[in-house]
Amino acid sequence: MHQRSHEEQRYLDSYNASAFDRPSVTVDVVILTLRDGHLEALLIKRKEHPFLNYWSLPGGFVQMQESLDEAAARVLRQKAGLEGVAGMEREGPLRHPIYLEQLYTFGHPERDPRTRVISVAYYALVEASHIREMGEEKALFRLRIPEGESAVEIFDSKFKKYSLAFDHAEILGVAIQRIRGKLGYTPIGFELLPERFTLRQLQTVHETILQKRLNKDSFRRKMLASGMLEPTGELERGLGRPAELYRFRREL
Amino acid sequence: MHQRSHEEQRYLDSYNASAFDRPSVTVDVVILTLRDGHLEALLIKRKEHPFLNYWSLPGGFVQMQESLDEAAARVLRQKAGLEGVAGMEREGPLRHPIYLEQLYTFGHPERDPRTRVISVAYYALVEASHIREMGEEKALFRLRIPEGESAVEIFDSKFKKYSLAFDHAEILGVAIQRIRGKLGYTPIGFELLPERFTLRQLQTVHETILQKRLNKDSFRRKMLASGMLEPTGELERGLGRPAELYRFRREL
DNA sequence: AAAACTTATATGCAATAAGCATATATCTAG
DNA sequence: CTAGATATATGCTTATTGCATATAAGTTTT
Missing domain, CATH: 3.90.79.10 (Nucleoside Triphosphate Pyrophosphohydrolase)
Known part of the structure; x- marks a missing residue:
């Protein structure tokens, strides 16, 4: 740690920040x-x-x-x-x-x-x-x-x-x-998702932030290949085929 | 522009920033x-x-x-x-x-x-x-x-x-x-180069900032394909083959 | 119960980009 | 004129991305 001399200490003691606006x-x-x-x-x-x-x-x-x-x-x-x-x-x-x-x-x-x-x-x-x-x-x-x-x-x-x-x-x-x-270089989209989410929800986050449509198949293949998605083994049911739920695999 | 009422003007006139440290x-x-x-x-x-x-x-x-x-x-x-x-x-x-x-x-x-x-x-x-x-x-x-x-x-x-x-x-x-x-998404490396530079100089800037070696052939092909380099038509002579000089083509 | 509909998942192909090895070109030094 | 140094060019392989197409797995409607 920076060692202080007596001279320096006197300087600090007399310093008056109010002298400056x-x-x-x-x-x-x-x-x-x-x-x-x-x-x-x-x-x-x-x-x-x-x-x-x-x-x-x-x-x-x-x-x-x-x-x-x-x-x-x-x-x-x-x-x-x-x-x-x-x-x-x-x-x-x-x-x-x-x-x-x-x-x-x-x-x-x-x-x-x-x-x-x-x-x-x-x-x-x-x-x-x-x-x-x-x-x-x-x-x-x-x-x-x-x-x-x-x-x-x-x-x-x-x-x-x-x-x-x-x-x-x-x-x-x-x-x-x-x-x-x-979003291009840091996975911050996950911060807007619940703990467990579907690929569709993740894509919606990206599309909403970027304000443009992304290709569904390319997006999911890229995300699955990224290693950031941890399968939960659970499904979320809707009108169509049930979607797999994932978690965000945070690096320690 | 935000229009100010008399009440607001009085408020501003009496405001004292020194009341807060x-x-x-x-x-x-x-x-x-x-x-x-x-x-x-x-x-x-x-x-x-x-x-x-x-x-x-x-x-x-x-x-x-x-x-x-x-x-x-x-x-x-x-x-x-x-x-x-x-x-x-x-x-x-x-x-x-x-x-x-x-x-x-x-x-x-x-x-x-x-x-x-x-x-x-x-x-x-x-x-x-x-x-x-x-x-x-x-x-x-x-x-x-x-x-x-x-x-x-x-x-x-x-x-x-x-x-x-x-x-x-x-x-x-x-x-x-x-x-x-x-450096990955904005061409700021050019800011450290003179007005006219060689591809080798540009690569040196990138390698120095990133603190790692880059592949010479891939780098030059990528840079030439980027559209950011404007050929000056001049050469810089050294010990080996003269290198072509370029300018940075700034977008308006 | 079956068909229709909706949505998710999977895969092949083409185009593009990046890494690398190899070759050729063009100068200066000896 | 040759050797050396450096720049430029190109082909090949691998990886990535976009897109079309196909299959899967549910719910809703008939």
């Missing part, structure tokens, strides 16, 4: 889930100015004694009622850990009219059954990026379109582009 | 270049505590009126004497724009003994001839990640090994892993 720092979390073949985000309604009554990403100021990861997990818990972030909290019998990853840090000086606020944005992938009852203050919205565009469109269940507070629609758009790209 | 925010830039088949980083020597006389990444506090991207570009200019970030400054006859991208935000509460400091880290890819004279205060160091490990090793030109200030070695390691991965 500092921006505020928040953590904002894009909570993504998948329902009925739609990518959705959990948003909360702002109760104070600015953007009073606008829907927004759950967020909060970073506390002085917590890491950024801890702040994001706290926001998930306090603002969205979601607990059990993978690799963060006490390892109990977690049914389905939440996937949480840093997205990007948004720091345009004018992004918040109150004061200078820098936002360290995260995204969380949450299996739909993990999300509890919605209410007046928080709800799930469907997301869509029109062909050839980059801006995301946000709809409620009655297909009414919304603008979000601050630059939260832009943050949301970055998150969607991120998971589209990441 | 705020961390300091810095921008730190990993400056990467490639010389003699080695990946190198430009570091500067700290002139004050803590970590006095330790080598460190160029960095600085984020000013209240600048964006994070502007802060990173300012750090490049003021601390490393590098100008001409792609897409940022006035478009003059830039010989070789510098590639600058946000890396990750490091926010462990104890990472700086002075006070709580959150670092928005960037990485810059700089063609070697762009880097001016080194001196007592800044120098280039060779980087290497041993097989099967994740921590980066930092050497000077006499193969002396160094530890860096703060968590800057960790930040450096994240940057190397980032460009290794990104």
Whole structure:
């Protein structure tokens, strides 16, 4: 460990961070889930100015004694009622850990009219059954990026379109582009599935995220060859031939 | 644009950011270049505590009126004497724009003994001839990640090994892993080459970043088929057969 | 009970890509 | 002029992907 001299200790003791003007720092979390073949985000309604009554990403100021990861997990818990972030909290019998990853840090000086606020944005992938009852203050919205565009469109269940507070629609758009790209080299699609799933459900996750149709036979052969699928030996019955159920074989 | 009511304006006028304790925010830039088949980083020597006389990444506090991207570009200019970030400054006859991208935000509460400091880290890819004279205060160091490990090793030109200030070695390691991965889906290797280059030089860039040998014939066929190489019609003479010179065909 | 329908699973073939061995070309050095 | 160094080219094998076609296994309808 770095050894400190008396001179250095005196320097540290006299250091005054207030001598410099500092921006505020928040953590904002894009909570993504998948329902009925739609990518959705959990948003909360702002109760104070600015953007009073606008829907927004759950967020909060970073506390002085917590890491950024801890702040994001706290926001998930306090603002969205979601607990059990993978690799963060006490390892109990977690049914389905939440996937949480840093997205990007948004720091345009004018992004918040109150004061200078820098936002360290995260995204969380949450299996739909993990999300509890919605209410007046928080709800799930469907997301869509029109062909050839980059801006995301946000709809409620009655297909009414919304603008979000601050630059939260832009943050949301970055998150969607991120998971589209990441799906190409990291098996994050599994984070949106229940513990046991069918190949059709896995393909639906991929098609929903990528917003395009995939070839059924190629997809299943590729997935079966990947070694990531662990057969459970059980079947799920529907209208047609029963489908085999799999688990995601996580590498240790 | 979001229209503001009188009530909201009053709210904003009375807002006091100092009511909340705020961390300091810095921008730190990993400056990467490639010389003699080695990946190198430009570091500067700290002139004050803590970590006095330790080598460190160029960095600085984020000013209240600048964006994070502007802060990173300012750090490049003021601390490393590098100008001409792609897409940022006035478009003059830039010989070789510098590639600058946000890396990750490091926010462990104890990472700086002075006070709580959150670092928005960037990485810059700089063609070697762009880097001016080194001196007592800044120098280039060779980087290497041993097989099967994740921590980066930092050497000077006499193969002396160094530890860096703060968590800057960790930040450096994240940057190397980032460009290794990104090389797979974005042609960032070209950012480390001069305007005109040979296929051998391009392969050397890839091999140095990935820290492994690539098959010469497959590599060149793949690159020639990619459509990214624009033949200049000129040759570069060496000891053997003259090599054809290419330019990077940037998509508009 | 049988037929129709739905959905899942399996397989062969063609096209494309990647790895590798081998050959030829074109220069400079001796 | 030959040897050496380096670049460029090509054929073959293996792997992957897309697609068409076939078979399997249920549920629903008649």
